Each structure stands twice: as structure tokens, then as C-alpha cells.
Amino acid sequence: MYFGNAWYPEHWPEERWPEDVRLMRDLGMNVCRIAEFAWSTMEPIEGHYRLDWLERAVDLLHRNGIAVVLGTPTAAPPAWLTHRYPETLTILPNGRPMQHGNRCHGSPNSPVFVKYSRLIVEQMARRFGKDERVIGWQIDNEYGHADYSEEARRQFHAFLKERYGSLEALNEAWATAYWSQSYDNWEEIPLPIGPHNPGLMLDFRRFVTHTWRRFQKVQVDTIRAYARPEQWITSNYMGWYEDFDHYLLAEDLDMVSWDWYIGTGHHDYLTTGALHDLTRGLKRRNFWVMETQPGSVNWASVNNVLYRGEARVMAFHAVAHGADALLYWQWRAAPGGQEQLHGCLIGADGKPRPFYEEAKEIGADFAKVSDVLRNTEVRNEVAILHSYDARWAVNFQRHHRDFDPVNYLYQWYRPLASRQIGADVLRPEAELAGYRVVIAPALMVLSEEVVQNLVTYVARGGLLVLTPRCGQRDIHNRLYPYLQPGPLREIAGVEVEEYYALDEEVPVKVALGDVLEGQGRIWAERLRPLSDRTEILGHYGVSNGWLDGRPALTWHPHESGGGVLYVGAWLEETLQKALTDWLVSRAHLQTSYHDVPEGVEVAKRVAPDNSRTLYFVINHTRRSHTLPMRTPLRPPLTDLISGVRFDESIHLAPYAVHLFEVR
Numbered sequence: 001m002y003f004g005n006a007w008y009p010e011h012w013p014e015e016r017w018p019e020d021v022r023l024m025r026d027l028g029m030n031v032c033r034i035a036e037f038a039w040s041t042m043e044p045i046e047g048h049y050r051l052d053w054l055e056r057a058v059d060l061l062h063r064n065g066i067a068v069v070l071g072t073p074t075a076a077p078p079a080w081l082t083h084r085y086p087e088t089l090t091i092l093p094n095g096r097p098m099q100h101g102n103r104c105h106g107s108p109n110s111p112v113f114v115k116y117s118r119l120i121v122e123q124m125a126r127r128f129g130k131d132e133r134v135i136g137w138q139i140d141n142e143y144g145h146a147d148y149s150e151e152a153r154r155q156f157h158a159f160l161k162e163r164y165g166s167l168e169a170l171n172e173a174w175a176t177a178y179w180s181q182s183y184d185n186w187e188e189i190p191l192p193i194g195p196h197n198p199g200l201m202l203d204f205r206r207f208v209t210h211t212w213r214r215f216q217k218v219q220v221d222t223i224r225a226y227a228r229p230e231q232w233i234t235s236n237y238m239g240w241y242e243d244f245d246h247y248l249l250a251e252d253l254d255m256v257s258w259d260w261y262i263g264t265g266h267h268d269y270l271t272t273g274a275l276h277d278l279t280r281g282l283k284r285r286n287f288w289v290m291e292t293q294p295g296s297v298n299w300a301s302v303n304n305v306l307y308r309g310e311a312r313v314m315a316f317h318a319v320a321h322g323a324d325a326l327l328y329w330q331w332r333a334a335p336g337g338q339e340q341l342h343g344c345l346i347g348a349d350g351k352p353r354p355f356y357e358e359a360k361e362i363g364a365d366f367a368k369v370s371d372v373l374r375n376t377e378v379r380n381e382v383a384i385l386h387s388y389d390a391r392w393a394v395n396f397q398r399h400h401r402d403f404d405p406v407n408y409l410y411q412w413y414r415p416l417a418s419r420q421i422g423a424d425v426l427r428p429e430a431e432l433a434g435y436r437v438v439i440a441p442a443l444m445v446l447s448e449e450v451v452q453n454l455v456t457y458v459a460r461g462g463l464l465v466l467t468p469r470c471g472q473r474d475i476h477n478r479l480y481p482y483l484q485p486g487p488l489r490e491i492a493g494v495e496v497e498e499y500y501a502l503d504e505e506v507p508v509k510v511a512l513g514d515v516l517e518g519q520g521r522i523w524a525e526r527l528r529p530l531s532d533r534t535e536i537l538g539h540y541g542v543s544n545g546w547l548d549g550r551p552a553l554t555w556h557p558h559e560s561g562g563g564v565l566y567v568g569a570w571l572e573e574t575l576q577k578a579l580t581d582w583l584v585s586r587a588h589l590q591t592s593y594h595d596v597p598e599g600v601e602v603a604k605r606v607a608p609d610n611s612r613t614l615y616f617v618i619n620h621t622r623r624s625h626t627l628p629m630r631t632p633l634r635p636p637l638t639d640l641i642s643g644v645r646f647d648e649s650i651h652l653a654p655y656a657v658h659l660f661e662v663r
Helices: 014-026 052-063 079-084 111-128 150-164 167-174 198-224 246-250 269-283 310-320 355-373 388-396 405-418 448-459 486-492 573-587
Strands: 002-006 031-034 067-071 134-138 232-234 257-260 287-292 323-328 382-385 423-426 437-440 463-466 494-501 506-512 514-529 535-540 551-557 563-567 569-571 600-606 613-619 625-628 649-652 657-662
Touching (some): 031 323, 111 198, 246 269, 269 287, 310 600, 310 613, 323 355, 355 657, 405 423, 437 448, 448 486, 486 551, 506 551, 569 573, 613 649
Antiparallel strands (some): 494 514, 535 551, 600 613
């Protein structure tokens, strides 16, 4: 288990460095990320590289038992580069170039910027690629914006030529006969600014993904040419950030990390759990939290501090979901620049800030459990599918302002998590064998590969959940020439006669063992069964006249023992919980623990050979709770963090964390 921070030695006199590193050791830190914004210090003049200071910083950390992650500095290009080569600047949608003085203003579409990025990365890789003090590399920092330059436009045209081969094929794919959008010259095709042709917009998002993957891979390949095999390569992504397809970029990395910030408000484990699960799902393996806030941030609408003890709960929550490292950003308050007011561990005066005390507790706790956590992983029986193509397509044309595809994913994630049932957030092309339930929220865009993957899953006995807006579009964002769920109609045993964006709630009655009445909101679909075997589990009540008495929820069983549940409406909380209970019963899902108080999480990591299971019991609330001990937490058990033995029940103080090992 790694515990550390992001440190910027270039900000401070070198004689201060030993004190910073001493304080890191005092916190129990064993890893430090450096250099990701230090391009101007490493190359103050074009072609003149100065890495000796970085060598001394790496050595100082190593001599104090702290491993080093080197960040490539390409998110902060130096002034000489942007001044001498203005073509390296990203062009905004309004046609104006970004200014020097912020960050992430270099364009990944600029050959000049890519060239100089490769050169500085190569200098670092030559110097530190064989260095055992460096355990890994971070590529750039929080990238993903689009460039609207003429060079980007030219590359977009090349991307489209490669994708379609001919303008005839492109015009057909985008249905450009609409509004006389047909193109007879590649150069006529614009970069989309604001609403545009849905096919063009979807391909532009794919092009942005292609651009950043290519930029990332230049650096990855440059480092790998010099690095020891043991040095891994990652990049720090940003949760639900949607400007590129994270699954595709993650393919070229050894490991994924992400930057976890709360901003205004406080930690909600039912929200952040999905973010960790998304990050873990990018490569289906453990991940790092490369940045998280030491108390507060500086960029939110209200930059409130976390409650005392909240960060410790957050740290173990991340570990419970597969994090093998947690690093705080930043170590010390920057003397200048845009993030002076961001939370930190050490103040501008060089002294520990109040949060330092809690960080020290976390470091001590991590040290106690690091060995037992080694080589353990998260395993789940449920997969929730997350498609960037579908998410982009829905957001291009929401049709209802509140139909946010991420919020709708949470509609399914939260009731599962509150029942202590974990979920992997996966791309729809992922291997689905082994999952008892697969949920496809608003999977509007389908490829042939995805269709075959889902058909195969059901044929093997899986329980597939389809929802509003599933299967409406093909890979070009065109409407299928048949009704939803498109090519999944046969396995679903149902089709959508009509869909309705709702300006008022509609009554829904479901028969899921018990008969329950509730409401549908935001979106409702009028369903028509296609088979005598399709069971109607729910109907709409009297509402807008079009939905009255029509099927709202269906189940289509398959000979394999699996089947497809089609949910035609965005259900309110009571019905969604009942539906979750039905899924748990139907698929025989195993919960981590039964009858857990609200706000308490019981999560687990397991050894690859199933010889042992680690149970995290986390009280995410500021209230005390009591958890009776039963299978799998049968007494007596000793908490691996505190050393306290529990014989009958577990008393959970506010923000308490306990870790138990069961063999």
C-alpha cells in the first residue's frame, strides 16, 4: 500500500528540501510524485536541459525510503515554447488561442508541440528509465480538451477518410441529405461548434479520443524505450470527465489512476464508490488515487473543509474499492499561482497545517494493514455497462433536460451499493462471463460487437437489464430502421412503441412479488411484448392518455436460465429499490453483509486463490451505529487497524473504520 503526496521541489530553495522529506517520513509516506509541471525548470531555454536538480530530489526521497513517481511535464509548456511556436497553442471554439500562464494549453494536434513533448520526455527517460529509485511514470496531467485549430481540422478530415474511405460512405453514415448537409469535398467538413449533425458530433468525440491516445502513446513509447520493465506507466484521469473515451486510452497504460476531489460539500460513498469502480473497470484491475484533497480545494463554489475524520473514511473507502495508493495534492501551499488557496499538508510558512494530524493517522493505519492488503482484489457479481458513445449521444440530444446518463447510471448503482452489493463499471465490449447480472443503463448506441456480446451473455444464462433509450442508434448515431431496443428486440422479447419525455410524473404499478405503486419520471416508454413468453411485470396508470394501462416493465426468460428485464421508465426511488430487490432474489446475488445501518458500508477484497477475504466496515456518517456480528463476520474477530477484539457486535463510532480478515 502506497501513501504519499505531490511535491514541487522546484518551488522552494534546495536547503528546504530535507525538512519537507523529513515531514513526509513523519507522516508515514512512502511515495511522492514530482516534476509534472516543471518543464520550464528542466528546459529553461530551448534545447538546454537541466535535470541535476531533479536527480538530487529523487535521491533525497530515496534515501528517506520514499519511492518516486515522475510526471511528464507536458501539461505546463514553458513560455519560450508558446512564444516562439504559437502554433502549439490550443484554439478554443471561439477561434481564439489559449493563453500562456495557465496549463493544458498545448495542442495534442500540433506536430511542433508533440515534437517538443517527446524531446523533454526522452531526456527524462534517458536519465531515469533505468533508475530503481523511480517506480513509475505519470503521462501529462488531467488532459482531454479539444483543439479547434486548422491543423486539428485537417487531422479530423484524415481521421474521417481512414474511417469511411469515401465521401459517399460518410454521407450515408451521417444521413447528410437532412438540411442539405451532403459533402462532396473533405475540406468542407467543419469541426462541430455547438449543436450539429449527430453523426459528425459523435465522430468528433472519437477523433478527440484518437488524438489524445496518439499523444499519450508517443510518451508511453518514448519512456518504454528506456525504462526498466518494472517501471509502470499511468496517467491521472478525472472520473466522469467525458471528453474522451477512457477505456481506449487505458489500453496503452500499465495501470490507471485518477484524481478524486469532492469540491463543495462532503463525501457521499454511494457516489464516489461508482467513480472508484469506473476507474478500476478501465483495466479491470486495482488502481491508484493519484490526487485527493487534504481538507479542501480552491476551485469549487464553496471551498469548505472536510469534517475531522472524513478524509480517513475516504481513504479506506478508496482502498475497499481497489485503490493500492492514495496521494494528497498538494504537499505545500504554493507561494504564487492560481492554486494558492488549495488545501495542503504544509503551509506557506513551512509548518504543518491542521490536516497534517489526520494524514498522520491515515499513514499509521495504512502501515498496519499494507502487508495484508497486498495481492488482494475486488470481485463483483454485477456489471454496469458504461459506453462513451452512448453517453455522448444522449448528451447531444437529451430530449429532457434531466436525462443525464451518469445520473441514470447512479439510479442503478446506488440501491445496489446501499445493499452492500458491489458493481464493476465496464465498457459494453468487455468480457461478461461470470457476472450474474449485467445492467445497460441508457445504452443508446450499439455496435455489432456489443450486440453479439450481450446476446452471448444471455445465451450463457446471464440476466441482462435494458432500460429507457437502449438500442435506438447504430454506431453512426443514426436511428435504427426498427423500434427500440433495435437489434436486441429478439432477446428482449419486447419493443418500444413510443417514448415520452415527461413534464409530469406518471403512475406505475409493478408486480415484483408484492404489488407496489409508484411513479415514473423524466422518461417513459410504451412497451409492446413480442412473445407469449414475455411476462409483464408492470403497467402505467392513468396519465397522459398514451401510456394508460400500457406495459412499463417486462421480463423475457431464456432457455439458458437467463433472461432480459426491460425497464421502460425512469422509476422513482421506492420502485427502483423494489426492482433491485427483485434482481437480488432472481439472480441470487450475494451481499457483503445483511441489515447494515444506513450510511455504513461493508466492502471486501479477496485473495486471488480465495484463501482469505478482507472485510472493510466503514461508518460514513457522523453518528454512532451498532452492527451485529453474523456470517461472514462471525465472532470473535480482531480489527486489523486498532487491534480491538469484537465478540458480539461491532460498535461503530462516527467515521469509524474497521478491517477484518476471514479465512
